[in-house]
Amino acid sequence: MKIFTSKQIAQIDAYSIANEPIASIDLMERAATQLFFWIEKRYSEEQNFIIFVGSGNNGGDGLALARLLSEAKYQVEVYLVNVSQNLSVDCQMNLDRLKIQNLVSIFDISNSNDFPIIFDDSVVVDALLGSGLSRILDGLIKELVLYINASKAEVIAIDIPSGLFGEDNSLNNLNHCIHADHTLSFQFPKLSFLFPENIDCVGNWHVLPIGLHSRIINEMESPYQLVDENFIKNRLKKRGRFSHKGNYGHGLLISGSYGKMGAAILASKAALRSGIGLLSTHIPRLGYDIMQTAVPESMVSIDRSDIIFTEYPNLEDFDAIGIGPGIDTKHNSVRALDELIEECDKPLVLDADALNIIGQNQALKERLPKGSILTPHIKEFERLLGKSYGAFDRNTKQRDFSKKKAVVMVLKGAFTAITDEKGRCYFNPTGNPGMATAGSGDVLTGIILSLLSQGYSSSDAALIGVYVHGLAGDLAAEELGQEALIAGDIVEYLSKAWKKLRD
Numbered sequence: 387m388k389i390f391t392s393k394q395i396a397q398i399d400a401y402s403i404a405n406e407p408i409a410s411i412d413l414m415e416r417a418a419t420q421l422f423f424w425i426e427k428r429y430s431e432e433q434n435f436i437i438f439v440g441s442g443n444n445g446g447d448g449l450a451l452a453r454l455l456s457e458a459k460y461q462v463e464v465y466l467v468n469v470s471q472n473l474s475v476d477c478q479m480n481l482d483r484l485k486i487q488n489l490v491s492i493f494d495i496s497n498s499n500d501f502p503i504i505f506d507d508s509v510v511v512d513a514l515l516g517s518g519l520s521r522i523l524d525g526l527i528k529e530l531v532l533y534i535n536a537s538k539a540e541v542i543a544i545d546i547p548s549g550l551f552g553e554d555n556s557l558n559n560l561n562h563c564i565h566a567d568h569t570l571s572f573q574f575p576k577l578s579f580l581f582p583e584n585i586d587c588v589g590n591w592h593v594l595p596i597g598l599h600s601r602i603i604n605e606m607e608s609p610y611q612l613v614d615e616n617f618i619k620n621r622l623k624k625r626g627r628f629s630h631k632g633n634y635g636h637g638l639l640i641s642g643s644y645g646k647m648g649a650a651i652l653a654s655k656a657a658l659r660s661g662i663g664l665l666s667t668h669i670p671r672l673g674y675d676i677m678q679t680a681v682p683e684s685m686v687s688i689d690r691s692d693i694i695f696t697e698y699p700n701l702e703d704f705d706a707i708g709i710g711p712g713i714d715t716k717h718n719s720v721r722a723l724d725e726l727i728e729e730c731d732k733p734l735v736l737d738a739d740a741l742n743i744i745g746q747n748q749a750l751k752e753r754l755p756k757g758s759i760l761t762p763h764i765k766e767f768e769r770l771l772g773k774s775y776g777a778f779d780r781n782t783k784q785r786d787f788s789k790k791k792a793v794v795m796v797l798k799g800a801f802t803a804i805t806d807e808k809g810r811c812y813f814n815p816t817g818n819p820g821m822a823t824a825g826s827g828d829v830l831t832g833i834i835l836s837l838l839s840q841g842y843s844s845s846d847a848a849l850i851g852v853y854v855h856g857l858a859g860d861l862a863a864e865e866l867g868q869e870a871l872i873a874g875d876i877v878e879y880l881s882k883a884w885k886k887l888r889d
C-alpha cells in the first residue's frame with residue numbers, strides 16, 4: 387500500500403470529489419459511516435461517548451459520527467472548540483444536521499472552565515484537528531489535549547491524533563498531541579504512524595476505506611510504501627522440480643568470536659532454513675567443534691586466529707557474503723574488513739560489529755560494493771550516519787544514503803524501514819516486541835544472506851528477509867508468548883513462515 391503525504395491525500399480527496407463524482411458532504415458521510423461501523427462492532431449501546439470537535443472537516447466527521455451514534459441509541463455529548471470562529475462548510479452542515487436531529491447535547495468550549503468531567507469509563511472521540519493541521523498546538527486546544535490525555539478514558543482519534551503531523555514531527559512536542567488508544571485513519575495510514583517515536587500518540591491504528599478514486603491512487607507517485615503479504619509473495623522465485631543445491635547459491639557467512647559463537651550458529655541456521663544451496667561459515671579456530679556439532683549442514687572455513695576474524699577465504703567461490711554477527715571490533719578484524727570491502731565486488735550483507743567498525747572508520751562507508759545491504763538498529767544507524775532531529779529526518783537521511791551509495795539499508799525496529807538505491811522506502815508490518823531479544827538480528831542476517839545467495843536482488847532479499855523474519859517471530863510469539871521468545875525460536879518457526887508464504 388502506498389503511503390501519501392497529507393498534501394497528496396488532500397489532492398486525492400479533491401480528485402475523487404470531482405471525478406467519481408461525489409459531493410464533499412457525501413464523502414464526509416461515507417467516512418463517518420465507516421467510523422460508525424468500526425465503533426458499532428466494538429462497543430455496546432450503553433457506552434457513552436464524549437466527542438470533541440474542531441472547526442474543520444475533522445470536526446465535521448466528528449459531528450456526523452455523533453448523529454449516527456445517537457441514531458443507534460448510543461449516549462453522545464459533543465463539545466465544540468471553535469478556534470477559528472469559522473466552521474468549514476461541511477462542518478457547519480453537519481452541525482446543522484445534528485441540531486435538527488435534536489438527540490445530542492452540544493456544548494461550546496471557549497475556555498478551560500468549559501472542559502467537561504471525563505469519567506474513566508467514557509470513550510473520548512478526538513475530532514479536533516485532522517490532516518489540516520498547520521502549526522503545533524497552543525492555547526486552548528493544547529490545554530484541552532493535555533486535559534484529555536490526563537484522563538483515564540479510552541481515546542479514539544479520527545484520521546490522525548490531533549496535534550500530530552502526518553509526516554515530520556521533529557519540531558513538535560508529542561506530549562501536546564492527543565495520545566490515542568486507537569486511530570481510525572481514512573483510506574491510508576499516515577507516514578508518521580510508521581515511526582516508532584509516535585506510537586504513544588497513534589496507539590493501534592486502523593485503516594478505514596472510504597472509496598477514494600483508484601485511478602489517482604494508482605497514478606500518484608510516492609517513495610513510501612507499506613509492505614503486505616501479497617507484495618512479498620509476488621517477489622518469491624519458484625523452486626524448480628529439477629533444481630539441485632547448485633541452483634540455490636553458495637553463501638559465505640563471516641561470524642563469531644571468542645564468547646560469541648552463538649551468533650554464528652543462529653545466523654547459519656537461519657540461512658540454511660531459508661533455502662540456501664550451500665553455506666560456508668568462516669569462524670575463528672576455537673569455534674570449530676562448536677560449529678560442526680551445532681550446525682552440521684554448514685561447511686566451516688577456519689581463521690588463522692583462535693579467537694577473532696582476521697582473514698577470509700577466496701571470494702570467488704561465493705555468490706554472496708554476510709559479515710558481522712559477533713565478530714567484535716578488534717584491530718585485526720578492522721583491517722580484515724577493510725581488505726574485504728576493498729576486494730569484494732559482490733553484494734555484502736553487513737550487520738552488527740561490521741557496522742560498528744564502519745561507524746568508527748567512516749572512510750569504509752564510501753567504498754561499500756554497490757547493492758550491499760546494511761542492517762543497523764537505531765544505535766548502529768546513528769554511529770553510521772549521525773544523530774537526527776527526529777524520525778522523519780532520520781528516514782530522509784536513510785533514503786538519501788541508500789540512493790547516493792546504491793545500497794539497501796534496513797533500519798530495524800517496529801515497522802522496519804527498508805530503503806533502496808532509488809531512494810524508495812518500504813515499511814514492514816510483521817514482527818513484535820518479543821523479537822527485541824539477543825540474537826534476533828543475527829537470524830535476520832542469515833536469512834538475507836541466504837536470499838542474496840539464491841540470486842534475489844538486494845532489495846528483494848532485504849524485503850522478503852525482513853518480512854519472513856517478522857512473520858516467524860509472530861508465529862513463534864503466538865504459541866510461546868513474547869516474553870519467552872528467544873532468537874532460536876525465530877529460526878525454529880521459519881519453516882512455518884515460509885510455508886505460509888508459499889501457500
Ligand SMILES: NC(=O)C1=CN([C@@H]2O[C@H](COP(=O)(O)OP(=O)(O)OC[C@H]3O[C@@H](n4cnc5c(N)ncnc54)[C@H](O)[C@@H]3O)[C@@H](O)[C@H]2O)[C@H](O)CC1
Nearest residue numbers: 399414417442443444515516517518519520521522523545
Ligand atoms: N482524507 C479524506 O479523504 C477525507 C478527510 N476528511 C476529514 O477532513 C480532515 C481534514 O480537514 P481540514 O478541514 O482540511 O482540516 P482540519 O479539520 O484538520 O483543520 C481545520 C482547520 O484548523 C485550523 N488549524 C490548523 N492547525 C491549527 C492549530 N494548530 N490550532 C488551531 N487551528 C488550527 C486550520 O485553519 C484548518 O483549516 C481529515 O483529517 C479528515 O478527518 C473528510 O471528512 C472525508 C474525506
Ligand SMILES: [K+]
Nearest residue numbers: 512515546548
Ligand atoms: K483528530
